[in-house]
Amino acid sequence: xxxxxxxPQSRYARDAGLLLGQLVRRARIERKMTVAELAExxxxxxxxxxxxxxxxxxxxxxxxFEAAAIVGVRLFDAGQPMLAGAIDANRTILALMPRSVRAAxxxxxxxx
Amino acid sequence: xxxxxxxPQSRYARDAGLLLGQLVRRARIERKMTVAELAExxxxxxxxxxxxxxxxxxxxxxxxFEAAAIVGVRLFDAGQPMLAGAIDANRTILALMPRSVRAAxxxxxxxx
DNA sequence: AATAGATGATCCATTAATAGCGCATATTCA
DNA sequence: TGAATATGCGCTATTAATGGATCATCTATT
Numbered sequence: 491x492x493x494x495x496x497x498p499q500s501r502y503a504r505d506a507g508l509l510l511g512q513l514v515r516r517a518r519i520e521r522k523m524t525v526a527e528l529a530e531x532x533x534x535x536x537x538x539x540x541x542x543x544x545x546x547x548x549x550x551x552x553x554x555f556e557a558a559a560i561v562g563v564r565l566f567d568a569g570q571p572m573l574a575g576a577i578d579a580n581r582t583i584l585a586l587m588p589r590s591v592r593a594a595x596x597x598x599x600x601x602x
Numbered sequence: 603x604x605x606x607x608x609x610p611q612s613r614y615a616r617d618a619g620l621l622l623g624q625l626v627r628r629a630r631i632e633r634k635m636t637v638a639e640l641a642e643x644x645x646x647x648x649x650x651x652x653x654x655x656x657x658x659x660x661x662x663x664x665x666x667f668e669a670a671a672i673v674g675v676r677l678f679d680a681g682q683p684m685l686a687g688a689i690d691a692n693r694t695i696l697a698l699m700p701r702s703v704r705a706a707x708x709x710x711x712x713x714x
Numbered sequence: 715a716a717t718a719g720a721t722g723a724t725c726c727a728t729t730a731a732t733a734g735c736g737c738a739t740a741t742t743c744a
Numbered sequence: 745t746g747a748a749t750a751t752g753c754g755c756t757a758t759t760a761a762t763g764g765a766t767c768a769t770c771t772a773t774t
Contacts, residue, residue, distance in 0.1 A: 503667035552659025555615035
């Protein structure tokens, strides 16, 4: 299995990470917030915030989302109530879905 | 500074992570894909995929995005070309923005 | 131009994340 | 129901992520 470090990433995943980092940086600057300030508020180190803004795929998703939340970047283009609603809806749907999948070999789509 | 493990997380960040995990699980099942299959295709271990689907905030964002991409879940409601465009646009905007931010002074005002 | 401050990068110690098992349970399908 | 297999979870060794410090450079403001 590939080491976490040099993990091959699809273009989409890489781009999504990069974009998210950019959005955080933009939002932070627009709010005239210092990297150090954002780090402090998010409970992260300054270095980590810098890596987040660079789109480093190794950052913990919790850290990234927290930083994003603090500067007001909305994930899924939705506010908190909407997220809660979606979570609830999904819980119901997931309950209705098969709990385990019997390999019906669908062919891969790696090309995106 | 808080240890990465018990890092306090805002409701929004936590919900976003949970929702993302749910969506991955849903999409995986809908595609009749096994956890092991998804893990293999994403280059991750089975255990990690399970944590991703549970919304564990400690997972590397690269791993999460990769799994999400493979099952077709998109954080940003846009395809890859659009992401690339957004990244480019942001690069321009960021270039036009101040490169460092003057900390908002929280000086005590005792003059009134 | 001078200066205070922000950013970016590097290094190290600590700690957590991950892979890779194995095992029990749950679940799908014949 | 029985058989196959997917899932869930715990364990350990290894590896990477993180925090914290320092330093050099860049930038904004006076």
